[in-house]
Amino acid sequence: MTRDADDFDAVVRDHSDAVYGFVLRRVGVRATAEDLAQETFLRAWRARRSLREVEAVRAWLLSIALNVVRDDARRRSRRVAEVPQPEHLDVPALGDDPADRAAGTESLAALRDALAALPARHREMFLLRERDGLSYAAIASLLDCPIGSVMSGLSRARARLLEAVR
C-alpha cells in the first residue's frame, strides 16, 4: 500500500463499504458500526507500513476491523452479537433503483430474506466471497476455520440461497 495520505484516502473510499458492512454485521447497531469502521481506518492508517501484499488490502482491513470489534466487545464487557437483527445485515430494503428492477426485485427480495435465514457463519462466508471478493484463504483466516470449512460452508449457503431465488 502506498504511504501517501492521498492514496490512503483512495483506499478508504474503495473499501469503506466493505469494512462498514463487515462491522455492521457483527455489532448490529449502525452508530456503533460507524464508530468502529472509523476506528478501523485509523488503525489501518497507523499500521499501513505493515501491509506487504497490495492485493490483499481488503482482507487486511477486515482483519483489523475484526480486532476492533473484539476490542470494543471487551470494553463493553459483552459478547459480540453473533446473530444480528435482520435489518442490520448490510442488505437494506430494496428501493426503486433501476438496477434493482433490472436484476429482478422479487429475486433480490427473496435473496435478502434467504440471507437473513442462513446460519450466521454461512452468511458471512457468502458475503465475504460474493460482496467483498475475498479468497478462501482470507475468509478462513478471518473466520478462524480451515479452508475446507469455507468450501463446504459456501456450497451449502449457495444451495440454500438458490432454492430461495428459483
Next chain:
Amino acid sequence: MTHDDARVLLSAVADGEAATTPDLDAHLASCAECAAYASGIARLSTLAAALPREPAPALAPRRARGPRRLVRWVPALAVATAAAVALTVLPAGDATFPAPPAAAAEPLRRLRSVYLERTVTGADGEAFERIWFRAPASLRIERSVDGGPVETRIETPGTVYADGAVTTGAPPAIPLPEPLSPTVSLLGRDLGPGPVVAGRATRRVVLAVGEERREAFVDVERALALGGDEVLVLTKLSSTVTKRVTRVDVDPAIPDDLFTPPASAPRDDAGFVRGDLGDLAPRALPRGFEPVLVGRGPDGESALYADGSLPLLVTSRPIPQDDRAATTTRTRGERTYLVHLRLYAPPEVELARDGLAIRIQAPLPVDSLIDLAERMYAE
C-alpha cells in the same frame, strides 16, 4: 462422487479456487440437479452484486444532539454570574461599541455548555478524555491513559486545579476546549471535499502554523454548527497523534460540583488579585461583553471578558518565547500590530502603548482583533 461433493467442488471452481476434474464432469453429465446448481451459482453472483449496500461512513464527523430542554436555566445562570462579577469588578471601559464581524465564532456567543468525549492516540498510548465546559470560563478535563488512573484538571476564573494541587489567584486564560476552538475556521486551509457521513458533507482542512501541521475533517458548517443541534466533530490525523471526538452534547446541564476542586488539595497562591485595571483599562468594550475576571498579578494585568462563550482576553504580560508561535506584523494607520498565531489557540494581536505590550486574544479573525484594538485602545 456424491451430490454434496460435487457441489462443494462446483462452488470452488466457480470461485476460481479449484479446477474441474473428470469425476466432476462425469457427475454433471448425469445429474440434472447438480448441473442446475452449477448454472445457478453465476445467477446468484449476479443477484448478490445487485443487492444494495448500506452507505458507509468513513473518517469523518458524526452529528450529535444535545439535551436542550434540560438547560433553560443555564443561560440565566451564566448571565447572573457575569452580572455578579461585573458588580464586584468595575468594567474597565465607560462605553461600548458593536463587536466587529466574526462569522466563524458567532455561535460561541450562544453556546452555554458542552460535554464531549474523545480519544487521543500517540506514542504514549491511547488516552481517553472527558471534557465539560460551561460558559463563560469553567472547564473540567478528565484524562486516563490506557485505562490507567484518571487525571483531572479544573479551570474556573481565578482557580486552576491540576496535578493534585489548587492554584488560587490564577491569572485568567481562555478556557475553550480544543475541539471547540474555531481556529480551524480562522487559520485552516480548505483542501476540498472530505468524506460524507450520515448524509453530512465534510471539508478537509489543513492547519499549518509554524512547524505544526494537522489535518481535520470538518462539518461543512464548521464552527457555525457549535451553537445549534448539529455539532462539529473533528477527526484529526497526523503521523504522531490522532485526536478523535466520539461524543458531543451541546448545552447539557452541568452541576457546579464538577468545577469544584477537592477540598483536601494543597493550595498555592499565584498572586493574582482581582481589582480595577490601571494601565490596561480599555476606553471601551465591545457591546455584550462582560468582565469575567479582571486584576493584576506578578506578571502584569489581565482581563477576561466574555459574550456568552465568546471570550476576549487582554493582558500586559511579556510575550512568551513559544517556538510554535508564528509572529507577523500588520499595520493599521500609523500603528503596527504584532500577530501571534498558535494551533488551537485563538489569534492574538499585540500593540505597544505607554511602554506596555498589550495583547488582545479572541477567536476572531485577525482583522477583527485589530478593529477591537483600535476601538479599545484608541490613541
